[in-house]
Amino acid sequence: MGTFGEYGDPRLVAVYDTVNPFAAGTAFYIRLAAVLSASSIIDIGCGTGLLTCELARRGYRMTGVDPSGAMLDVARHRPGGERVRWIEGDASQLDEADADLAIMTGHVAQAIADDQSWHATLVATRAALRPGGRVAFESRNPGPRPWAAWTPQASRRRIDDAAHGPIEVWCQLVEVHDERVRFECHYRFASAGEELVSADELRFRTQPELTQSLTDAGFAVEHVFGDWDREPVAAGSRELIFVAVRG
Ligand SMILES: C[S@@+](CC[C@H](N)C(=O)[O-])C[C@H]1O[C@@H](n2cnc3c(N)ncnc32)[C@H](O)[C@@H]1O
Structure with a gap:
């Protein structure tokens, strides 16, 4: 059994798309790009580029940024990857200033756990957008304590x-402390008879905290949805989906 960061080990990267296929969030971001009549889009924390390349195939001018070289490979x-400008790094490496939309999908916002890095990400995102450009991302709502179900019994598939x-x-919760949730994801490869474990930490920010972080970085919150059907946030909502405009 080996323990790895999920986005560093090539075997876990290789199966990332099977574990995380197109889902309801994908349709939300594709529709958002269309509704905003965006031309150029930056996908921050683009990972294996599933959505980035789908948007490129639909004719958007795409930039994908991610610090994991293995994911970018x-x-x-x-298909469609040749149409995307790929940057290995974080938002501070962005060199454009006129994008229409920046997205952070797959709960990237939660992977950026410390407040300084999150603020720096939003400030750099703002600098890469044209005036009136939007940033959109989702973060799991801490209200219903979703990590309670991150047990082998409840999560095994x-x-x-x-x-x-x-x-x-399957997942195994390790520790919940100060809005930070540490957990392991276990992957048992039946044919190789091998089990790999990725150790992760996610930050669970509240709706007011995320709103404040956007304001501090020079954005005005336009929408906060509680699910991918654009319902308002309620106590039991699974997601906090933000769309904010560059002030
Ligand atoms: C769960 S994956 C999501 C990937 C993709 N957006 C998706 O929807 O499948 C999280 C990604 O965030 C990236 N990431 C981690 N820290 C980051 C940072 N500071 N800036 C940008 N991306 C980061 C990771 O390398 C990883 O590819």
Whole structure:
């Protein structure tokens, strides 16, 4: 059994798309790009580029930024990848100033755990947008304490990867402390008889904290939705989905 950061080990990167396929959030961001009549979009924390390349194929001018070289390697070789400008790094590496929309999908906002890095990300994002440009991202709502279900019993599932065969996947909560949730994801590859473990930490910010962070970075919050159907936030909402405009 080996323990890794999820976005560093090539075997876990290779199965990332099978574990995290297109989902309801994907349709939300595709629709948002259309509603805003965006031309140029920056995908911050683009990972393996599933959505980045889908948007590129739909004709948007795309930039994908991610600090994980292993994730970007998958992204570059995906159909449509040749149309995307890829940057290995974080938002501080962005060199444009006129994008229409910046997105952070797949709960990237929670992976940026400390407040200084989150503020720096939002400030750099703002600098890369044209006046009136939007930033959109989601963060899991801490209200319903979603980590309570991150147990082997509640989270165990089996997926079938085209290249690696059946994989059993489950989560194990490690610690909840100061809005930070540490947990492990276990991947048991049946054909190789091997189990890999990724150790992760996510930050759970509240709606007022995220709103304040956007204001501090020079954005005005336009919408906060509680789910991908654009419902308002309620106590039990799973997501906090923000759309904010560059002031
Ligand atoms: C859960 S993945 C989401 C990937 C993709 N956006 C998706 O929806 O599938 C989180 C990604 O955030 C990236 N990431 C971590 N820290 C980051 C930072 N400071 N700036 C930008 N991306 C970061 C990771 O490398 C990883 O690819």
